[in-house]
Amino acid sequence: MxxxxxxxxxxxxxxxxxxxxxxxxxxxxxxxxxxxxxxxxxxxxxxxxxxxxxxxxxxxxxxxxxxxxxxxxxxxxxxxxxxxxxxxxxxxxxxxxxxxxxxxEPMPLSQLAAVLETEYGANWKQRFKRFHFTPVAAASIGQVHRAETADGRQLALKIQFPGVRESIDxxxxxxxxxxxxxxWLPRGVDLKPMIAEARRQLHQEADYTHEAQALATYRRLIGDGADCIVPEVHHDFSTGRILAMDFLDGVAIDQLAAPSFKRQERDRAANLVMELVLRELFAFGLVQTDPNFGNFLYQPDSGRVVLLDFGATHPVPPAIVAGYRDLIRAAMAEDRHAMHRSAIALGFAREDAPAIQVEAMLDLMGLSSEMMRHQGPYDFGVSDLFKRLYERGRQLYNDGAFSQLPDPSSVFLYRKILGAFMLCRRLRARVDLPHLLAPYL
Incomplete structure (x- = not known):
């Protein structure tokens, strides 16, 4: 040890x-x-x-x-x-x-030892040649420890915090x-469906058996490409509250914003993540919906993105995939009538919404698709788009335009797409979205 x-x-x-x-x-x-x-x-x-x-x-x-x-x-x-x-x-x-x-904060050693003993048995130490008690990461559901098994495998052990699963509700x-x-809620909004979906997703994220299955499925979909890598699950060291996988090194992807990294590395990482989001939606029909930057590592030596944390992985219904494809096509063509139809189909707009709200919403959608219509790489580092979106969106919010929420699954998918854009902004990257979108439209 x-x-x-x-x-x-x-x-x-x-x-x-x-x-x-x-x-x-x-x-x-x-x-x-x-x-x-x-x-x-x-x-x-x-x-x-x-x-x-x-x-x-x-x-x-x-x-x-x-x-x-x-x-x-x-x-x-x-x-x-x-x-x-x-x-x-x-x-x-x-x-x-x-x-x-x-x-x-990491849990104290007494809690960690109790979890390890419960999941692996009283003689759990005999299963490891080395166990690093200092966690390499700690998040909302659990913390990650590096370990070397008795037979020499280098593992990352994701160990769930005690009581977290039981406290979700x-x-x-x-x-x-x-x-x-x-x-803090829009006037007249019924938040119950969204809370129910968030509750369901959190319970799913705390189910490490489900995450192991999702990780294996995603690994098969990614394949052996040179750009992205997914760790392999080690089932003999995995339980309901411990997920064992390959230990893969790298730097947190948002750290590429530091001056020590070249612009070419920031651009490459951002383009790879954005391309991956589009593959998830339009090719896999399976999306990891948690946009936390900590779920991505970057390996400067190989130029690969390491993908972590598949607890929030969900299939996307074909109707929603088609709806996003239609909405993106309409936004890129600046076809407001088609945008309105797609927004209604996805649940982002109501049939009976006042005309003034509809026009304001379409203005907001047109603004948000600015980077998709840009010819060549869009420079997120010099754009003030997010500030403009916030100001427009806040006005709509105060006017009660968001009194009806769309289908929760569509919202969490939108959260992932928005998270990818936020990463591009954080890295001040240049991303050629029309080029990345072309194979799917």
Whole structure:
């Protein structure tokens, strides 16, 4: 066995009452950072200025610390907020929240040992030649440890936090109640279908047996290409709460934004991820819907993208695939009538929506497809598109245009597509979307 366990690990709160207390503390920290005026603006939903929320870095640090300690569904929501908050939050707050992607607190050694003994038996240490007690990563559902088996295999062991699976339902109930209390939902919206889908997906992500099957399926679909690589599952070391797979090295893909990496590497990585998203949708009909940047590693030596975390992998119904193809075609052709028909088919628009809302929505869709109509590589590094989208979208939100949510499966697919665009923006990459889309349209 190797290395010592980090001393700062703290137990994962597991009871509903304990998690509710931590969520309340997190909300108090956030409220303190926003201040009374900010809270009133949020509650009334009357702030249509488009100005970023002014939250003190100290308060936001306390907020993210609390989410990192809670793990589970609450932290997952925080990670989604961190995908790109720079147009909504101050740059300091967005940067702090962004650390949630890879900084869940590890569980203490006592909890880790209990999980290993429960899953592998009292003599679990005999199965390993080396076991690194310091996790190489910790996220919302579990943490990852590197290990070498007695027969010499180099593995990454994804070990689930105790109590996280059992706390999903109470976390979602608490978050829903918090959102309603603070007025963070569009007027008149029925959020129940979306919460039900989020709850279902979180339960699926906590089912490591299901993830092992999804990982194996995805690995077959990717094949042995030179651009992307998927780790292989080791079933003899996998259980319901431990997923064992090949250990593959690389740097977190969003770290390519650092000055030490060349622009050509940023462009290559972004184009590979965007091409993969299109293959998932139009060729595989199977999409890993979690856009967390931590799910991608980049190997500078080989130029390959390593794909991780397949807990949120879902098949896409052919009707939705066809709907997105039609919508993209219409947007690229700037055919507003066809865009409207496709938006209704996908559930993004209502048949009976007021004409003024329809026109505003089509303007927003046309704006969002700007990079698809651009001839040659679109430079995300100099574009202010996301700021313009945020300002337009916020106005529609305040006007009640989003009172009906589309089919949840379509929304989570949209989240993955948006996440890929956010990565392109984070890397300040140049991406030739018309070229990547051509084989599928």
């Amino acid at each position: 190797t290395d010592t366990y980090p001393k700062h690990g703290r137990a994962v709160p597991s009871s509903r009452l304990n998690r509710l207390w931590h969520l309340g503390r997190a909300t108090t920290d956030l409220a303190t950072g926003i201040g009374m005026r900010g809270l009133l603006d949020l509650a009334r939903r009357g702030d249509a200025t488009g100005e970023p929320l002014q939250i003190s870095p100290e308060a936001f640090q306390r907020f993210t610390n609390r989410l990192a300690r809670m793990r589970g569904a609450v932290m997952k929501v925080g990670q989604l907020l961190s995908m790109d908050g720079s147009d909504v939050l101050t740059p300091e707050a967005a940067a702090i929240l962004g650390t949630l992607c890879n900084r869940a 109470s976390d979602m109930d608490n978050l829903g109640a918090l959102g309603r209390a603070l007025g």
